[in-house]
Structure formats: structure tokens, C-alpha cells
Amino acid sequence: MYDCTIIGCGITGAAAAYLLSHYSLRLLMLEAANDVANGSTKANSAILHAGFDPEPGSLMARANVRGVEMAAEICRRLDVPRLNCGALVLAFSPDDQHTIRELYARGLANGVPGLRLLSAQEARQSEPYLADTVTGALLAPSSSIVDPWEYALAMAETAVKNGLALGLGRAVRRIVRPDSPSGKDYFELTDSQGQSYQSRFVINAAGVHSDQVHAMIGGHNFHIHPVRGQYFLLDKNAGRTCSHTLFQCPTAAGKGVLVSPTVHGNLIIGPDAEAVADPDNTATTAEALEYVRRMALRSLNNIPFGENIRNFAGVRAQSDRPDFIVEASPQSSRFINLAGIKSPGLSAAPALAEMALDLLAQAGLPLKRRSDYDDSRRRTRFRYLTPAQQSELIAADPRYGHVVCRCETITEGEIVAALHGPIPPRSLDAVKRHCNAGSGRCQGSFCGPRIHEIIARELGLPYEAVTQNDAGSYIVTAPTKGTGSKGVTAC
């Protein structure tokens, strides 16, 4: 019997798991994918928004401002890359000038610190490549960027280290409510592998599938209408094209496209907004990418799109309500929905988790703080160490002297450490999220086969069982005829 089960391990579920694991509780988290942070949390703009955008008084406004305040502390404590780079909202017309003044006022109402309206000249001083058509900007110095998957991973890992049971590759398929005819006092959940669990409380953090999960207990008071957004990710050579996150003013034609550095030093450009029928439709299209490209070129004179290393798309869990849904289900006060968590969900996540804890407490979950909580987390990042520190590390473990991912300078030691971490990555894409190997300009075409071998070796998996991403994304089919000449011949 679990005290609480969290369904879905995106940033929302991970934050809930992290906060809940501070208390003496038996916790379970079930995640459909074979790794954490594999939904919207891995495919977004990675901005910790300052909070000038949401309607004052809304849940979104409160959760955003509180969430980023908590994020600063959590990232520091759990060694998550986060950079306070600031943001500019660019104006190109008198209408836009009006909009940035409105945003400024809204930001003040929401309690956003440091906002300032800049003239075109001031804006250009901080961003030399701004388009000539920029007429002014709103500066939000507290806007930050984060590594979204490491943020989720760090919180989930810490929860696991402190006793949370995590089931990966286990989609919840069926939930039987406590008050149904069975007469039991707990939820009974069954996963895609046929295993059942009993839990007294449930948090639904299933992202774009949260309406389906809610429907499992007969809840139908919200629906998700997924909205896809597409991106370019440019090489680090282009990473200094701008130093702030550059937003455009929302207009009748759309919310505008942003250009931003990432914490890893790349440049990210996107997204558009397009309603899609299938919540898992993360395909990219030529039309949308062209739209993004054109829109982004309004902000900056010259964006080196030739340096593109990857395109991707994420799906927003837009619901039929204007605000985030953070409430107990009408079906059961012990079933908490964290649903419709569209942008700024990444920014708001820990605040949403905090609210979920309140709701759980109100519904009768006893929250007793633990005294033995371990939230130390330090990552070895070879590339950022001084030569002396690197040598010391290599002397202790020579695998840190073997650079496997040449584009990002990730060593075998780091990959092995990730594979033996609290949440071992089991696919090439998961390794990429857990330690950056394969995320660089060659996108794993050089290190892919090498990482494949390390995963198989360290996890004791058959070579052919290592996948690109989720189950079924196999990489190799069968041994070659008479099997290959293992190892290199020359020498």
C-alpha cells in the first residue's frame, strides 16, 4: 500500500515527488515512458519566466512567480544548470509599445522585480544584433533559462534516493476508485504491464494525457486540446547571437517567436502554436519551421540558420479552461489533478507541487517532515573542471580521461556514472538527457555506437536491446553475416 502515487514524471510530477519525499510517506511514481522528462518537459523553450505575462490574480501568475523563486533554490541545491540571462520583450510598432507598457504594469501587479522599459537604443546596447525595426523593449532582468530535463531528473532522482519507488515504462491504464462498489479504502491502479498497485492518494500529472487519466475514475470536468510548437536548435557557434531571451509582443496573429541562448550555450528558436488532434504528435513540418524562421528574423538581423543541429516539437497541454487546473477531482478529494499545465508550467512546477501538497493535506494525508532527508546532488562535469581537477579525477578513475562525446566533451566516466545513478537511463536519448552525451553538433552520429556499447555493458543488456528512445525504437536488427570483425584491425 502506497500513501501517494504520482502519475507522470514530467516537471510537474517530478516537483510533486521531490516535495512529497521530504515527508514520511510511501511514495510511488508511474511513468509511461522508459525515462523521466520525456514529454513536454523535454521539448519546450526552457525559460523560467519572470511572470509579467499571466493575468494578475490568476493561479498562473501566482504559481509562476512563486515557482521561479523556488526554482532558483532547487537548482542551486541540486546542481541543475540555470542561468539568469534576463529577457527582452521587443516592440516593433506603436501597438507593441502599448503592449509592453501593459506587460510592464501586469508584471508590477504580479510582483515581478526589476522590470524596465527600454528605448530602442538602450535595447540595442545590450543586444547588438537586434533588428533595425525594433522600437523599444521591456527588460525583465529576473527571467532565467534552465536545463529542463536535468531539472526534472534532479528532483526525481532525489525523490528516488529518499525512497520513492519509480516505475518506468509503466503507463497507468486503469484506476478503481476507493468509493466504488468494491468498498475498499484505496485506489487500485493497474499499469501497462498488468501490475496493480494500491494507493490512498493520487496525483495526476500526466501532461497532455491528464484528461484521459482523470477519465479513468470517471472525471470529465476538463479536456486537453493539445497545441504543438516547433523549434530550431542551433550549434554553439551561434550561441552568442543574443545574450537575453528575446520575446516578441503577442499580437492578434500569435504569441510571437522567441530567440534565446540555452544553458548549454546553444541558441533556441521557436515555437509556433498549432492545434493538433493527437496529443503525442511531436512531428515537425516544413511549413511551421519556415514560419518560425521567418518570424524569428524579425527580432534579429542575422540568425545563422545554417548552424541548425536539430529541429523538434513539443505539445502544450492546453485545456478548455483559461488557467492551470490544480484541484481535487469532483470524483474524489484524494485524487489531485495537476492538469492543463501549459506554459509557464516549467516555471511554475514547484509552486504547483506545493499547492498539491496543501490539497493532499486537506484531504487527510498526514505530512510529517523527515529528519533524514538527503538532498545533496553533485554532478561531475568534466568539461567545466580545471586541468588540475581533471587530472585528479582521471587518476582516481581513468574512464574520466576517455572523452566519448567529442562535441560536448563528455567522458566515459560521466556516462557510466549516469548509468549507475538513481534513475539509470536505458536508451541513447535518455543518456543524452542524463549527461549530455550525444546532444552536440553531430547529434550522436560519432558517439552513438560507442554509447550503445557502454549502455549494454554497464546495464548488462543484450546489445540489440538498447534502444534510441522508448520501447520499440530499436537500433540494430541482427548480427551481420558471420558477425563483424569485432575491434579494429590496423595497428
Place this chain on the structure above:
Amino acid sequence: MLKTVKQLRDCYDVLIIGGGPAGLAAARAAWDGGARQVLIIERDSAPGGILNQCIHNGFGLHYFHEELTGPEYAGRCLDELADTEVELLLNTMVLSLDELPQEPGREALGGLLPEPVLATLNPDPLTGHPAHRVFAASPEWGSICLKSRAVILAMGCRERSRGAIRIPGTRPAGVLTAGAAQRYVNLEGWQIGRRVVILGSGDIGLIMARRLTLEGAKVLACVELMPYSSGLRRNLVQCLDDFGIPLLLSHTVTEIRGRRRVTGVTVCQVDTSRQPVAGTEQDFDCDTLLLSVGLLPENELTRAAHIPLDPRTRGAYVYENMETASAGVFACGNVAHVHDLVDYVSEESQRAGQAAAAYARGQGISGRAIPIQHGTGIGYTVPQSIHVDAAGTGQRDPAAAINLFFRVTRPQEHVSIALYDGDSCLKRWPRLRVAPGEMERLQLPPALLHGCGSGSLTLALEHAAPEEAGKND
């Protein structure tokens, strides 16, 4: 067998980054040129570079005058070093040249990390310049900084991947670069799919079309954006035609389908501006898409060392001795420009090795350097500049011809290559046919350039009357 490093030296004469055919040939030449402290640093566990996974034959016809496989060619290059004391440091990745490795992203970890500083060095008495510094990581030696009078860049190239060509659709398993597929099949011993479409008709793609077919996979088509192939003609015949694999010229892949593994791709014809033509979509039911869409010289180190790169070759600007704009730093092989034939890599690298040895003993090149302008039809040249009066300076044998490699911008027949000094034509070389996929080479007699007075050389492609355009060499 090469000497492995027992002890790191204080300062090398010539340090070579990359132990592929380029690095190996450069090392031999540096040794022959009198350098005695020569080190090759290779990140892999064996030397040989990309040749180790090229188990097909077709290597060495020009250089060794026999047909070898890739690993055999690499073996020969190593044999050539047998009687030298060139040292080899394996499993060691060079992280940067002359500057401490700069990894973007450290700011995001909030000032926790100390910022290292690099001291300046005094000029070396022999070369007059401070020694170059090479930073590397090695399981055996740790994080090291090696000094050397001359450095040769021989890092080879990498493949362009999906992002560079922006193919829309899903992002499933089964989309690989041809080189990654080659590694899986030839070195790891695993097949990568059963029904394969290949995008791009570069040589690696062509070679893999044949290799996968021999392994029992069905290669459905090779799709090429341009109206001509970028591969060698012999590979088109031996790898596609011989196996009945269709080559779809002026076509491209416009969509990838499949959530977990590729389930199909859409192929479209393109118009003259290379845009897909609506209504020409063909669906292929396949589980694999191989990308053979070009190679990029691996110049991250070069760029970080602020050595100017030529946007056309994507390699460093080099003089005829393969020296870059940074005195004492040379580049050769695929890192300087992408070669089709390894034989030319070896030859070019010998020149780099010789010149580096001369530099290390204080005989650096000097004098008047003239850039080569590109006339019509010329895609790039290597070298980009020539010291016209350097013959007999210790860098260059007065009788030796100067090699000029170049590529044309599009396939043409019955042309001549013309070299101009200002407005006056120095010489014309006839060619029956030229194509961007086949690198061309000219050997310029030193006397030809000696009087070069205008300060500007131009190479151009001109139409020739059919009878003038004789044979192809």
C-alpha cells in the same frame, strides 16, 4: 609498430593531432625532414582514422600503386613509420589548441567553478615564436598541456546530420548517418535495418548501399537533391548500378514517418531551385533512412584557436606548404578540405609534415604570398594562397611543382582550366569532363609563378573547343 609514449616530453618539434592517414603521412615526412621529437595524438584506441571502418577496397591506387582496403592502407601508413621514433599517444582527445578549453555553459552552474588562467610563454629561440600548446585528456596521463614548436591539424571530418538538412517529420530510431551505419555494420557486426532508403549520393552512402545489400537488406533507392551525384563515378557503377539500386536525381526526402522506428519516408522531386514539387510525392515503406549528405571538416579546435577558416572548404586557409594563418600550425587531410581519395590525403600531408619540420628548425616560410582568386566555375582551391618566391628557401625544393587542388561548382564537359596572372593567362589545362564530386589537381611548375607580377592569381573554368579538350589529365 609505433612507439607508445613512456614519458611526455618538455617540448616537441612537431605534434600531430589525429592519427588517420593524414597524421601518419605527416609524421613520416616530419621525421624525414629532421624533426626528432614527433608525437601523434589520437583519440581512438588505434591509429588509422576513418580507414579502419572502410573495409571495401579501392584505396591506394595512386599512392601505393595497388588496390588496398581501408585497413590495409592504414597498415601501410603505419609500416612506413616502423623505422622512425615517432611516438603515438592513443585514447587521448585533444581539447584545445593555444587556449584553455572553453566550454560554453559553465556560467549556468553559478560561479561554483574556478576559472583557470593561462600564462604567456616566451618566444622559442629556434622559431622566434612561442611554442604552441595543446591541451588534451588521456586516461593514462590525465589532463595534459603539451608544448610543441609546430602543430599539424589532422583531425579529419565528420558527417552532416539530420539537423543540417532539416528534414521534417518524426524523430524515430532508424535515421543514421552513413558513417554511423558503417561503424555498426563493419566494426560492431550488427545490421541496422532491412529496408533502406539512402539520402545523398556521397561516396559513403554509395559504399553502404552495396554493403547493406550484401548483408541481405533491401536498398530501395538512393535519393539525391542535385541533378548529379556527388560521388565518384566508379562508386555509382559498382555500388548502385551493379545491384539495380535506382538513383533518383533531383529528388529529396520531405518527410520521415514512424514514432518509435522509421516506418516510411516521402520522397519528392525538386525543381531547379531545389524546392519540392507538389504532386510528385512517392512513399517508401522502409525502416531505415541513411544520410550521406556531406562531410564537414572537424575544425572546432581550429576555430577555438582563432585560426581563420575558409567558408568554401570549411577548413583553415592554407598556404602551399599547408601552413595556416597561425605561424607553425599546419593542416592537412580531410580537416583542410574533404578529399575523395586517401592517396591525395597522404600526398598533401607529406607536404605539411615536411614544412612543419622545417618550421621547427627555424626555416619557416616567408616572402610574398599571393591569394588565388576564384574565376567562373571554381568552387574552392587549396592552397588558398601561394608564396611565389619560396622555392629553395629550405621549405621548398626549387624543382618541385606546387600542387593545387580544386573543385568545380557543377559538372561540365570539354573545358579548360585557366590560370591567370592579372589579365594574362599563364597556362591552360584541358579536361574532358569535370564534376564537383571529383577533386581536381594541378601541378604548377615553380617557374610558371616566378615572375608573377600582378599580385593576383585567378583560376577559372573556360569552355574549350572539343578538339582542344584532349584527355582527362
